[in-house]
Amino acid sequence: MSEVKASMAGSVWKIIVAEGDSVTNGQDIIILESMKMEIPIAAEEDGTVKEIKVAEGDFVNEGDVLAFIE
């Protein structure tokens, strides 16, 4: 199982996948927004989205876990 972490502080702009979806390495799963910059966060391995820890609009800090993939 791998953790998907926030690469910057900001708010969760969009969640593109749902729990249970299968994703591939490099596929965008969540988009963070901070200071007018949208950063897509991608899965780093093939697998299934086990859990999404955040909701759209949540504020996250750099390094916070956003989702688990297994």
Added chain:
Amino acid sequence: MIEKILIANRGEIASRVIRTCKRMGIKSVAVYSEADSDAPFVSEADESYLLGGPRVQESYLNTDKILEIAKSAGCDAVHPGYGFLSENAGFARKCKEEGLIFIGPSPEVIQSMGSKVEARKTMEAAGLPLVPGISRPLKDVEEAANIALEIGYPIMLKASSGGGGIGMQAVHNEEELRKAYEGNQKRAQMFFGDGAMFLEKLIQEPRHIEIQVLADEQGNAVYLWERDCSIQRRHQKVVEEAPSPFLDQATRSRMGEAAVGAVRAIGYSNAGTIEFLVDSEKNFYFLEMNTRLQVEHPVTEEITGLDLVEQQIRIASGDKLRFSQSDITLDGHAIEVRIYAEDPVTFYPSPGKITGLKLPSGTGVRHELAIGETSTVTHFYDPMIAKLVVKGENREQAITKLEKALGDYQVDGIKTNIPMLQKVVAHEAFKKAETTTNFVEKHYKQSTISS
């Protein structure tokens, strides 16, 4: 003459416009969000009014509230700054309908430059050289592949409504094109609500050089030389200078004449900027037109001695330009660096509270500040917290001043890109003016890894 201006913006550009208003004896009105109530621009204006919550939809994009305040405060004009509503044709139109002067060009012109494909078409008709490509949206990936084959690889695939590098990708062969097409289209649809794609030939290692123009409502237009903005990170400018160390006088004149010709052809008025890509052979190609004041306008002010905000206000008041092309001077060399609240290595935003601020001083050092000594930089807006502008008799002297000023610049409590700027400015390639748009990838990332 305009007597009272509402500034529909925040940060350093709001302060910048207020400064010129004061000098001209014009009353200024600031509007701000809850997140900005302690920002310097709020107290600098003659009057200031709360717009609403920190989100831009509730505040700086809240057109109804902004117009309501403008009218109840007795303003006769609105200055949109850059970003936010500055290139929003609908807002410019609403201002007009409410009897307010929008300090900028007409809504029709703003609209025609708003879509990249539309702007290509308009400027092609106005006689500007374009990067080889198409001036209409692609039907599908098959059409993209056929056209790419005709033009020849490498190709730059672009979203018509794109910005900030989103929906844009360089591709070197058909396989890459097919792979990139759908993803970029999806991303453009998601970010801009418009998945229209087009393509252009990729200009390799280009310079980004833009021409500043001023045009009055009587049809007179001049160009105020160029700005070289080749040094970018994530498709955003970081270092800007004027004049460009790359242009010779003949190319400068050709680009300026072309820009002024285009401005006349499209009926442009007020301050505007035509951006060009310039290749190694000094061929230049139209990139886009910004129908507003640019972030980097101070370097043009430094070498021409003109106040661009003053010129904008005069033009919007219906004044004729008081000078012609032959009156425009070019004196010395100016460089601007943008100070961002961001990690200097990853370039990711770094919001937080500023605990200390020490600014360099001296002749030829100019500051445009969004922050004070104890400001909080929130995650709601752009990461640019300040601009540092230096002027010297020549480029070498300006660089020396800039290196010193950056060394004396101190922001505590948050991460900034100052260490990155120092490395760029100290780099041999920068000093030799080998500044192309891939400078940061080519020189900075390498030096970061090796140091």
